[in-house]
Amino acid sequence: MKEYAETPVWGARKQRDTDDWSFGLWAPDADEITLHLDGRQQVMAKSGGWHVATAAAEQGILYGFERDGQVFPDPASHWQDGGVHALSKLLDPATLSQPAGWRGRDWRSAVIMELHVGTFTRDGTLKAAARRMAEIAAMGFTGIELMPLGQFAGNRGWGYDVVLPYAVHPAYGTPHDLADFVRIAQTHGLMVIVDAVYNHFGPEGCVQKQLCPAFFDETRETPWGGAIDFDRPEVRQFFLDNATMWLRDYGVDGLRLDAVHQIGLPGDTAFLRTLADHVDKLDLGRPVHLVPEDERNLADYVIDAPNMRAQWNDDYHHAVHTLLTGESFSYYAPFAVDPFGDLVTAMRDGQVDQGQERPGQHEPRGEPSNHLPPECFVNSNQTHDQIGNRARGDRLISLTGPGQVRIVHALLALAPFIPMFFMGEEEGSRAPFQFFTDFDGDLARAVSEGRKSEFPDFANEDVPDPNEKSTFVNSRPYDALEDDAAEWRELTTHLLNLRHEHVVPLLISGWKSEQVERLSGRSMSARWIFEDGALEIIFTMEGPPGSLGRDTREIYYMTDDSGAGIRVGVSEG
Structure with a gap:
């Protein structure tokens, strides 16, 4: 062990041209943190709220941080030796495959497929997904949006219960598998966007609660657990460094930012602007695309902040969904009053809710968005949210039949907004995408019961148990080929070819x-x-x-x- 001589950083970082690694943990209320490294132990030096150390080691060596007699993985672990409670493994980003001549894509050329690695193929791995990138690109897609990749408890899950956001979920593969996936996708002209969860941590294995409880704002809660204290610069740095990792070390092209309305206080966009400025200063030599999901329908920061390209536009989805299904429960209620009128508004202004009062809505939300160009809105007819948060995970085509779905499929593909399709949608898959987890004991029972109680406004249906493996298996869109799959693929390919030939040049x-x-x-x-x-x-x-x-x-x-x-x-x- 050596004396630490760097500015403190989260986690373990390989130092240039030496065998040394720097280790850092922000735990201001801890009197002592001990580094465990390959059977060795050393009390880390405390500097302000940081605990720091330097030591020689090789990639793959196990390490952890001890507090009050218990050893925990690194909150900024890039690689785990098993589950979320296992020790962490050292990873040198220099060993990840690096881009070869990739210069990114203009955002206005984006045609996105959202996919979940675990259900995209039977293997559920990044290696298997990479083998399908050529055919996805051949259909006319230019971007892949990967649902969260950070590690969560168990093997199966959507990824939004992430607790180790730097570590690639091991069921999907290794960090090197992810780097290879990105390179292969980009070789086929596909930009890669990673869904980043910066608004909360999952309920199992959240090591920050034990090592650095000051990470959280005890005065607030999110719908998914304790709120993160973004007023602290050390907390902001944790997530800024995470963004740097995805963009620089793995070479991804952008981040989809989950539920940013739960980052900071209501109405706060300070961290989003800080993130955009931070990313802009990375100077990666290619375009970077930040795409927030923001229930508040705030508009100005999308065009003010650098690299902030567009928002997920749920309003468009809700208008299309209620128009085709006639459903009026839950958050569909305001859109069911005049769904076609809302669709007209979405085609004109992007967002529907722009601060006006609307029947069926508790209070107004949003601000005017008509001044934003069409490429500032990611429109979709289906997403993981809008399928998976139904009681049985029904796709739109299963609710209405293929006829009208083909028409809105064409509308999505050829309108000037950025189109996003959910995996399987391109070939008319009827397979559900259900909510699935892999918890044990009391947490598993709580999740199962909670899932059933989520749907008082929905039709009385049997809700699949999230922890049953069959719920996960049934969510694979390509396991059973639909009779009209080839017809749908031909339609999608034709529409996307038309988009690239006629619509994209106009947008640019x-x-x-x-x-x-x-x-x-x-x-x-x-x-x-x-x-x-x-x-x-x-x-x-x-x-x-x-x-x-x-x-x-x-x-x-x-x-x-x-x-x-x-x-x-x-x-x-």
């Missing part, structure tokens, strides 16, 4: 304005003006769509027996 030329008009109860005309031309869409649920403008060249037309239709055209500037 620069947005100027839009003209969106409700023609009747369930028909609309939308025209977006760009520097190099215009995109026009006629969308109807009442029969064949009407004619495009006289200067508009038709590129796509579809009708369905259900009475829905879409007509799409472009015109030059």
Whole structure:
């Protein structure tokens, strides 16, 4: 062991050109922290609230931090020797495969597939997922959004119960497997976005509670547990360094930021702006894309903060969902009043809730968003949230049938907003995506009972037990090939080819304005003006769509027996 001589940092970091590693843990209320490293022990030096040490070691060596007689893994562990309670393993980022000539992609070219590594293939691994990247790219996708990769308790889960956000979940593979996945995806022209959970920790294995309880704000709670104290610079640094790890060490192209409305106090966007500035200063030589999920519908920071590209636009989803299903329970209630009118608003302004009062809503939310260009909104017809948070995880196509779903599939693909599809959607999968976990004992029982009690407003249905392995297995979208899967894949490929040929060049030329008009109860005309031309869409649920403008060249037309239709055209500037 050697005297520590660096600025304190979270976790273990390999020092350049030596065999030494620096170790750091912020635990201001701990009198003493002991480093355990490969059978050796040393009391760490305390500097302010930090406990620090330097020692020579090799990659893969096990280590942990002892407090009050108990040894814990590193809260910033990059690699675990097993589950969330195991010791941590040293990882040198220099051993991860590095990008070879990848310069990223313009955000406006994004066509995203959201996927969950554990259910994307039968193997449920990053290696198996990497083998499918060529076919995903061939369909016209240009981006992959990976649901959270950080380690959580057990083998199965969505990833939002992460407790070790630096460590790749071992059921998916090793850190080196993730680096290889990123390189393979980028070789096929796919940017990789990682879903980052910075708003809470899961209920099992949260080592911060034992090692550094000052990490949390005891005066607040989130819907998922204790609130994190983002007023502390050491806490902010923990997450800023995590973002750096994904972007620099693994070379990913961006982060989807989960539930940012639970980061800091209500209405607070300070950390988001700090994160955007931090990422901008990394100077990675390629575009970086930050995409927050924000229930508050706040708009200004999306265009003010560098690299803050777009928001998940649940409003668009809710309008489409209620329009096709007629459902009006829970958060769908305000959108069920006039779903087509809300869809018109979403096509014009991006978000629907913009601070106005709406029937069925407890209180107004949001702020005006019409000044934002279309690429500032990630639209979707289905996501893990909106499928998986149903009682049985039903997909939209299972609720309504394929007819009208094909029409909104085309609308999503060809409208100028950033389209995102959930894995399996591209081939019309009917497989559910259910809520699944892998807990034991009292926590398993609590989660199972809690899941059942979540749905008082939903139809009375048998809710699958999250801890049963069958719930996880049933959520694989590609296990059973649908009879019309080939037809759906052909449709998706055709639509995405049209998007890249006609819509993306307009987006890249620069947005100027839009003209969106409700023609009747369930028909609309939308025209977006760009520097190099215009995109026009006629969308109807009442029969064949009407004619495009006289200067508009038709590129796509579809009708369905259900009475829905879409007509799409472009015109030059």
